[in-house]
Amino acid sequence: LPEPEVKRVGYEYLAGNLAARARDSHKGDSGRVTVIGGDYGMAGAVRLASEACLRSGAGLVTVVSRPEHQLTINSNRPELMFRGCELVDMEVYSRLGWAKVLVLGPGLGKQDWGYNLFKAVGLSDKPMVLDADALNLLSQEPRRETRWVLTPHPGEAARLLAVDVEQVEQDRFAAVRELQQRYGGVVLLKGAGTLICDGDCVYVAPVGNPGLASGGCGDVLSGIIGALIAQGLDLSRATIAAVVIHGEAADKAAEDGERGMLASDLFPWIRRLVNTV
Template sequence: MDFNLALKLYTAEQVKNGESAAAKMAGVSMYSLMQRAGMAVYERFLNLYPRARSILVVCGTGNNGGDGYVFATLAKQAQLNVKVFQLGDAAKLTGDALTAYKDWQTVDGQISSWDDWHTALLEADVIIDAIFGTGLNGEVRSDICRYIEQINQIHCPVIAIDIPSGLHANTGSVLGDAIQADHTVTFIGVKQGLCTGQARDYVGELHFCGLGVHVEFGSIEQESALGIDHQTIKRLLPKQKETAHKGDNGKLLCVGGNRGMSGLIRLCASAAIRCGAGLTAAFTYKNSLLSLQTACPEVMSDSLDLEELYQSDNVFTRRIRWADALIFGPGFGDDDWAFKSYKVLSQQYKPKVVDADGLNILATLSYQGETDFVQDEQRIITPHPGEAARLLGVTTKEIERDRYAATRQLHERYGGVIVLKGAGTLIYDGSRMYVCLAGNPGMASGGMGDVLCGVIGALLAKGIPIALAARLGVVIHSHAADLNTQELGERGLLASDVVATLRKAMQ
């Protein structure tokens, strides 16, 4: 994917509304755009599968099907074995799609009989998905789902045109069933739904082609979100001063690690010191202290009793005043110790990161009407979909149905900066939405969120504003995981493995 052109993400409506105006500005007809789209897919096909000789193209009745017919015409002219199957009545084709169909007929192209469908599936070297485009909003009909399922069941590479059929272009959710593509070639502007949530299981490798009008389109439409990857680290992470000392790199306090959960605060603090926090302190439950001190000698560790939390001035409150930034939640639990610690820390006017059990406490306090703890513009919260569901009082399925909307709702209710974790993590500061394009499935293991907290907290301690610290932290964390899996593979990736590659990720 050409990220120099495609970091800006758009809704399907923006692309639909802006492409004709962009084409007019560029002096290009809409049918020329369709021809360019078909050519872009064909060129990508040649690059990916140069030895393929038998191609199956499945077309719908909209413009996506027209793109498919352009592809089929080019492939047939190259004397490849092309079979085209039309889902829906070809008599319903109109406009540019009808023109593309007629061009297919001029090269003696035929619509294959559905009696040949199963044979064509078995013989195909590559399948081209041109069934539905970005206009799909309702559930895929059961009769079409049958063909999608059959395509997904065979071991044959699939290239999706613009979007895998069955995906919602704005949310990335599956509308009943969807094509599992190996590659997706998208046009004009990258649709925001291709980069997060369920889409990450269906898009495969994403390729972008602006069709020669992306500059004009960008001048017409303001992006709905911005994609960020490891290049963000290079562009935005402040450089170290040659004369820097530990005091310049900030003071961070991490609180958590209740009974039986010492490992989580250990992961958090370890990530913080690996990301350059100048001085890091940690308070934990008394039974968790020894393991933290042994594992992280660089961290100033102490234990915290419930009785001490009710004192107005003690070593804990003094350490809070000392800190430039706070992290609380990893391994917090849900007992009196956790709730009282949460309330003390929440009342501090300092940049803070709240995760894990801290989010469950926040949800409880919110629904109990304790409004003093709900809104906080100095806070970053980092929920996974299940935690987000508790914070909003909905189901996890509802969160995943539209992650963009859920992230905005979280900000409206709780303020600050929202980091909705998952495939294609979203970061929203109330002004701009960001989507992390880095990361991999190996990160779906325990402790990853605690490492992320430590990364973000270290950046906050350095004085980086919370909105920037959130997106930098997410990318550093994901890039560190990618560096590790590039060498060792995704299976078996541990949170502590990511801690070990954080230094490399930040260079």
């Protein structure tokens, strides 16, 4: 492989990416996102991703999840729309067609329910963010697309590359490049010193802190990426800006302590950061 250019990114990356909203803008201008996932026991994952999406400025967000999860997902968050999915039917396809961007994976699971949604989303030609179990399913049916952002943690990356996690961690730089070559699109390799590869460059984002090592913080990141794509950033810019926003929000939240920090503690900071112009 030719050596790609390596660039360091941080807070300064945010300026100029998200212009202030026009005085006469309406919710349709800010983009519609459908977030898909949340099999039994994992409703919280789609709730976190979709709330992050709203707090990052998406105009309208719909969640597609198990029908039983509606109350949990809408609890204290009536702004979210909801479509219950038992079987993948026309109603589900219409929610995929409605969106500008799809976020698939938080809490999706690897059972038939999640697999059927994975197949349905795979038929769509929209830009999409694949996270968590969507990546585990992709590792079983590998393919290459330019229109997606993949957000593996080292364990998911190892499955996608069919190697062990130690190999990924030994050379994270090689791993993210290899993932991008094989799967296309934009690939983000999570962990301290997140790497983003868009095929042309590898971006190193030395942001965030170990306070992020708690359940749900990754789900928040996939929601931010979806919202930024919906607001018109290209896949690469949206991914880099989202990683910076997520990491900077974590650094603010960690002022009260890394231990005990929760994924939802990022929300008020995300809102401030997406208003950085």
